[in-house]
Amino acid sequence: MFVEVLLIVFMALAAVFILMLLRAAYMPTKQIASKKAPEPMEFDLDAASEKLAASLRFRTVSGAGFDEEAEAEFLKLHEHLRKSYPNVFLKSEVTVHGGRSLLLRLFGKDKTLKPVIFMGHMDVVPVEASSTDRWLKPAFGGTVEEGFIWGRGALDCKHVVSGLLEAMETLLVSGYEPVRGIYLAFGHDEETGGANGAAAIGTFLEAEGTKAWMVLDEGGKVDCPGHITGRPLEAVVSIVEKGFASFRLDVDIPGGHSARPPKENAISVLIKAADRVNNHVFTPRLKGPLADLLGFAGTEMGFWKRLAIANMWIAKPFVVGWLGSSPSTDCLMRTTAVTTILKAGMKDNVIPSHAEAIVNTRPAFGETPESVRCELERAICDKRVKITASGHQHTPSNASSVDCDQFRLLQEAIARHFEDPVVIPGILTGGTDTKHYANLSDAVYRFIPIKLAHELAEGVHGINERIPVDEYGRMIAFYMDFMREATR
Ligand SMILES: [Zn+2]
Known part of the structure; x- marks a missing residue:
């Protein structure tokens, strides 16, 4: 009798294990392969890198309250961006919000389509006085050396601001006219909560009744190796x-x-x-x-x-x-x-x-x-x-869908621009300016198209912040490709 019971228990356990194996074997993959190579588009990476480096020289430091010196630096940065990306500023409607934040709106040919909003921020965190001697290049020197663009803001997140502008400038020079509108929204106080910058832009767009097809901000990247899967390239798109x-x-x-x-x-x-x-x-x-x-x-x-x-x-x-x-x-x-x-x-x-x-x-x-x-x-x-x-x-943000055209478009673009990446919908434990855009779209994603080894990622808010020149080139190519795919 005892042996029979043991046998039944053993068979039941074996059946459960076989069922588990089958479920694991037939678990459908959510990864998608790249369908096509990105359309080639030429741009001058050396010149683009110099423009980003120059933007790092402006001490647009986020601090508590109004600061005259920072105010002047923001205005100088605006002027630098205007000169560096003339076509974007010429062809877009440019408005200033909260005194220092910029909203550039390139309207699409089809006014009935909702625009895509690309976000970034122009402010940076301060550099601790006690750490300056550990920087290999001056924190606000803004130089291109040894294959890197060096300076506070190179990874958080003036590279996004300049990368988006560079991509849009190149597209406009090539004669590209988007069907869907492209909005670029650059805050000036993300590092202190965004209450005056992104919040002002969000309120302005909401009051106008704007709804966006999609919002893309910082807040995810390609880790190598991945934190979750351990795979060589793990692209985390925070939802x-x-x-x-x-x-x-x-x-x-x-x-x-x-x-x-x-x-x-x-x-x-x-x-x-x-x-x-x-x-x-x-x-x-x-x-x-x-x-x-x-x-x-x-x-x-x-x-x-x-x-x-x-x-x-x-x-x-x-x-x-x-x-x-x-x-x-x-x-x-x-x-x-x-x-x-x-x-x-x-x-x-x-x-x-x-x-x-x-x-x-x-x-x-x-x-x-x-x-x-x-x-x-x-x-x-x-x-x-x-x-x-x-x-x-x-309160925590809403969770955006992973089963929609917007997410798939991002996933496909990641597959086109990175070598065999695994895409993971991420949960962002920090904060971004997207909290001020919650009412504008159901599809809010946070991802910067950059591959960063862990030691470079430590430069964010740390010392020796720098971005590899070729990764900056990849970002620009990604943004051009994605802008075209999302707005054609
Ligand atoms: Zn940031």
């Missing part, structure tokens, strides 16, 4: 952006003399709360954009991960364990929360009566700042800790 919400924790408990400390005080209660926040694990959200991501990645992965992704009905814990094994993948599936500021005390022999902390969270798709606040309250579970919202808060 959603996580939210942003900071909270302030306040604890008020009467203090006193440090020679007679009570069991608990404001600091000890706050530290316990901060620790609970840091160790709190939010529920994984495997549906929606993460399901899209896994659907595209699954067929490109090794045997066990492919088996698990194809069989989420039984292998969900394995997938959650795998994603959770690294902070860079864990943050894709759930809300994160971490204490970033602590303040308390003013004298070594006084127990303070007040202690406060700031917790920064990134709400996952499907959550809101308020739902996160409630969860933090439950996690801290201490009425003495008051939790209130701090600073600007954003």
Whole structure:
């Protein structure tokens, strides 16, 4: 009898495993091959690189409040762009928003078609004074040397601004007339939230009743090797952006003399709360954009991960364990929360009566700042800790579709311009200016057509920011090709 039961259990397990194998084997690939080579289009890469390098010399640093020096630098950058790409400025309607942001609108031949909006930003993050001696070339020198274009903004993201303008200039010189309109929208305060730049452009377009066929901004790139699949080239097109919400924790408990400390005080209660926040694990959200991501990645992965992704009905814990094994993948599936500021005390022999902390969270798709606040309250579970919202808060963006012409067009263009890439719909954990364009289109994607090794990507907001000249050439060729395909 016992042997029979064992045999039945074994056969049932074998049947389940065979079913899992079949599901993995027949999991449909979402990757598409390049149908054709891009139409060749000549442009002068040396001259284009010099123009980008020159734009890096303007210190268009994003900071808090109005800054006269930065203002003048922005105006000089505008003038440089106007001179460098004369046809774009001549043939487009140019408007300035929020004082320094630019919107260039090249209207299409068919006015009934919705335009494509290409976004970028002209501001850059500051260079830390303590780091200047570690830059191999001056941060605001803007030079082309050793096969790279060097300077703050080369990767975030004046290369996008100049690359788009270069592509459009070349197309216009060749006599190209788009059927669908092409809008270029360049913000000036993305690094501080975009409240005056992109927000002003977004409000302006919304008030006009503009709806865009598609919006393309920074926020994804081609990683080599890939973070998710480990494949040599992984193109991440972000389809959603996580939210942003900071909270302030306040604890008020009467203090006193440090020679007679009570069991608990404001600091000890706050530290316990901060620790609970840091160790709190939010529920994984495997549906929606993460399901899209896994659907595209699954067929490109090794045997066990492919088996698990194809069989989420039984292998969900394995997938959650795998994603959770690294902070860079864990943050894709759930809300994160971490204490970033602590303040308390003013004298070594006084127990303070007040202690406060700031917790920064990134709400996952499907959550809101308020739902996160409630969860933090439950996690801290201490009425003495008051939790209130701090600073600007954003709910996660809508998730754009991966099953539409816009996404397919991007996927095809990526396949044409990169060697055997895997395309993955990404979840952006940082923020972009697209949050101000949410009402303009259902198809909002974040992708820069550039292949970046990890050590070069560290230049973003870091030191020795530089872009390889040939990658900049690839970006321009990609933008020309994609502009034509999306607007013909
Ligand atoms: Zn940026």
